Amino acid sequence: MAFVFVATAFCSIFLSTEATTSFRGNLRQANTSTQDLKAEVLEAILAMGGRLSEGRLGDLEGVMRPTFDAMPKNSAGNLEHAAASYVLHRLFVQRHGMYIKGLEPAGAGFQRSSATEVLQDRVPTFVQSLFEERLKGQGLSLHELAVLAATLEHLISKEAIARLKLAYAAENFSEAERISTQDVDELLDTYMTMILVGTSNKQDLLEDKAKLFSGYQFWNETQTFARQVRSSVAGSREAEEPFVEGISFEGMRQIVEEIGERYGRWQDAECQDLKRALMKKEHRGTGRVLLKDFYSEGLKGQWQFSESVEYLRELGALHAGESVFIANYVNAHSNCLSSSGLYSICCINECESLLGHLEAKIAQPEAEVETLLALVSALPSATTPAPAIAGDLRRRLEDIARLHGGLVPIHGRLFAQWLHHVYPRECPFPHAAGRTNPMTADDWLSEKGSVVSATTEEMLEISMNASAAVLDLPHWTEEEELLVKPKAQMSLLPKLGIAFALGCLAQLAAKASKKQVLLPMTQKEHFC
Template identity: 30%
Template sequence: MALVTSAQLMRRDKPKREGNVHHVLQAALRQGLVKVSADRLLHVEESLRPSYEAFPKDARGNLPPHQVLPALTRAYFAKEHGWLVRGLESPGAPIISPGESHEDAHVAITGGPGGLYEVQILKDKAPGLAAALRDAALSPVAASAGLSLGDISRTVAALEQLLLEESLPLLRASYFLDGLDSGEDAQVPAVVEEWQAHEALLSYLLLFRHGLPRSLTDVESHQRLKQRAMKTADWSALKKFEAQALSEVVSGGTGKIGKISWSQASEAVSVLAMRYGRWQESECEDMKSTLLKMDAGGGRVKLQDFHGSPKHPHYQFTEKEDYLRKAGILVEEGDEQYVLIANYLLGPSNCIASSEYFAVCCLNQCEQVVSRLETILQAPAATVGQIMDAASGIRGNIGNIGNSSHDTHDDPPTAELQESLGMLVDNTGAVVLHSPGFRRWLHQAFPLECPRPTVQEDAAEEAELAEAREWLEMDEAARQKWQPLVLHPSECTRVPEWHAERSESSAEEGSEKNEPPGPPAAMLEVRHLADLMARCLCCALAGMEAWAQLHGVKASPKVDFFSPSVPPSQGFCARAREPISSGELLLDLPLQACLRPLHVDTCHFSDGTFVMDEQQKLMLQLLHEALVNGERSGWLPYIRTLPRTFPTLPLWYTAEEKKFLKGTSVDTLLEAAHIASDKDLQAMRACCQSDLLSILPDSPSLEQLRWAASVVASRAFDSSAAGVILAPFADALNHSSAAPHTRMRDCGKQLLFHAERDIPAGEEIMNCYGLQGNTQWLLNGGFRDSSRPCDDLLVTPADVVSSALAHLHYYRQDEAARSADDEESFLCSRLSLLQDRGLWHWQRVFLPITG
């Protein structure tokens, strides 16, 4: 079991003002999420996760509180929907007010510390949430707890819901224009016929696309508009788009519909509004193809060619020079003027469906590129080699992001890209991903997808960078201040995610020898992580002895229940301090010392909607202790010894990582487990969001739910008297399917563990949980039974590198097992390869080996 502490999930004491600000914000978010489904919230969280992982975080895993939120929100809407939200424009971008054309655009001054609370729809429709966001944004960095992934995803989901609800007045107008109600004061019909619903939704799409200004009462004008639309070549595609959305809402895509209620039509409108940006992207791709034919190199088109291109039925390049220059689309090189293709496509002149609060524009393909990079690198910074490898893989699959015609475009020379990227390397040997220089490099590497940043965008990136540095410096100062009083092991063992400076002696040695720069400092620190973890594991257990006495736990003095494993990165284990005879009592554990779902069992679910099993209840109880009680929890010493992450658990692998499980029986089990776990997580999220469950004042994030699910799945015991429980001390007896070391007796009020055989001094003591195979162990625990080395797939946490996110996964097809020495030699050679390639800390590595 790879143990790292869970302290980052626990609340800490904060200044009173910040606590009040955070409480008000959470209350406003709960109100804003009333109509947001658990499934939608999970989708938003998963979309934001790569960017969250790639930003620098403090010891609690939180992001800086001010600059990051508007940037992540803007990127989410641009990537997912192509929405340009009013008040959330990119710094330096031209703003087109509702009902105006691009010729009336003026330059935005947004992007400063204000940010998200300036969004117009929040000020108009959710002033309480806007005020809470404003207080949170303007509070001092020193007094802020920062932003968790849950905070960010809930905020984005609440804003998304507000924007979707703006489609309801248009649907009501569509009913009127199609003769389904008699006016604004009349009630819409409770149900309509299927054909009437189709007509109303098509009318909605026409109104939505037309944008402002539009008439919602002129029936004759609307019907003429509809008749003209029916004669266009796109009408059949529009009807198919509308019909599919309604069918999914009403019949789940089976095609059986019948009469349509207002609520069903409203839900279909939300689906149409959410998907419209992706559906109309074909027009943007057509424009891109046309511009590519005129490409003069580097994603640029000569201005004279731009204006001289033939007219197209759906678009024409008529933007004036003044607008192009103001929008950062036009560049001058010598005597020639060029239009930047990526900048032009993302410009507001190509936005349609303009409303009071947002417009639908071309999807931001650059944000999709960035998201893929972040998914691969999973760090705030990376080496030149890692970035080049990741970028190369993305360019090889660029057709999945943008226009397939990119295949005919000449990519920038690799040597040139590598040289320019090398100029961004800082004194730690890494390139910071969220920085102005890296954004400019993205434009060079992906000129057809990534726009060239404006001066204002560069300034905004610098502000984010400065805040991140201040945030992490203060976090480090706080740790130093409080460390003598309250020691959180995660703060000792956490590998810095920002750039730690190299020691002066190392720098001097490098300069004297005139050697090339070594690996980043964070990589160097991983080499010493084993010593750090060995010391800090002991720190984490400092209170366990007193806690055991308080709860009546009796452990044999012959057993060291929390002996650091070898290597230390694999956490704790139980070892015999001296010889133990068969039958000796190893542990007497009262049930009162076990973590049980007491609060959850007493919760009353008044409407009977939610039914949870024992494992789900225990998960919520664990979250209650970690998130709500925190430092006051009676199980705090035990919670600190729990794993913080489960990187070896296949259930949480990314899509790329799962490819290495194909063809194994783990893959088959994994598919079924994913379906079950998704249902569990969604049901628990729904419980937490409802007012029925009071033990968690805030809805936990997906990351926190996964943490609790992983702990319970891999460590829980089943007691006849108390059901599913977490048993301190007992779970140090690492699980093994073939370990005849101990047996557990369930005596009702206590659990007794006895030795099953003579155990020599120094040997690890394991508990037998039955005859499960490697497949089940890999799925539930992420580790294999060493007594069955050739079964299916071997997942080996290799030395300290495993806890630093570099894991070896290899699959054997033959039945012949290698000797332990051969395996150790093989792993050492692979670790050397990882070290040479600079992959100690920055990403996971999967090496499929056959034969």
């Protein structure tokens, strides 16, 4: 499995690698009028709705409907920006294991180091902004969300084809020729190197592939995964073309698109291994690991458990300076692989599937306390059988309902906090906005001037002297944050979103004019 290990492994394997191609620094290079380009892209996007089959759109609508039904609606019965983003986020995690950049739930953002970095990760957001502008502030219906989702899938497909073309060029294959199974596997090794490292030029690509082959612990598993996908797709094509030897570029396109479909969920097995390792040290069923036990494992050579106290705190994984939240640590954005300009591959948040079950049953943005208690009491997780709701948790839920006039908003911070206490190993503790500032290891080094790892001396000190008493205290904060603000506070389609859209469009035009592959070099980063 090739996932959580990537951050540390690549720091040593690719220590001298520098970025050579990205979205950055090209906002002023476009010759095309941004207004004309905006109109052109919008026309192309909306035209997709007519070319999409009703079956495909119906499939997308069916997957999104439970979450859509559970979202707060505007007066037109549609979703505003935050709710629409959330529904799309859930769709792409559920279908593809992808975290679309810019579509994370409200409150999950963090400061970026530059405006161009923000723009880089706002490509999906500018598409959504264009849809919303065209719809004149009426919000997005389920059907329009399906067209938008198909548009984003199309952008992801185009990015995969761009990677494939670069792999062909790096291996000196012609896109017009059919290639043997052996050559296909060589191409797939090159393609997977781009996914893992983000390399975007021929010379570095082959060098990085050689480094992965000799120095990356999970390279064999990655190769096996790619070959299994190749066998599956190629087998279907052989049934259609039984007497044709080799695989065409079109066949390779289907293989790499299927890799994109499966990779996000395949790599999550590594996340589950990490979760199980933490659970072996869990303290009294709390979903937390004492910091002294965490570092004891790090001192045994478990490289995952060596982050400094300061870094764990900024990730949102540290509780009261004495313990580590299992779910927050596993789902930390620093564990995301981000070689795509459109999405990140992260550990899949198990809490979202639990919430999805509640959404499907409730089909409303709010629910009564007794309804939620009945549903949750009958809802097991991967590690918790049908949970018994203790008296204090029942009172907490009643308090949330009183705060909101008798009903519990199921997409609010307080309910997320309640779910964390019911399912502490699956549901991350939801820190209030602004309390944490997640960074990649590279960003941390750049801003703080220090590495993310604790020293051996620091780990020894904590492992020998830290106290466990604080872990037994209840951890509850009263700050409420809603995914969608009450209607009186809503502001439709902030102009800042359109500014992001125009900036991204200009940037894309500049890149297109240079015919560069739009693959940023960042190896591991959390989405914006």
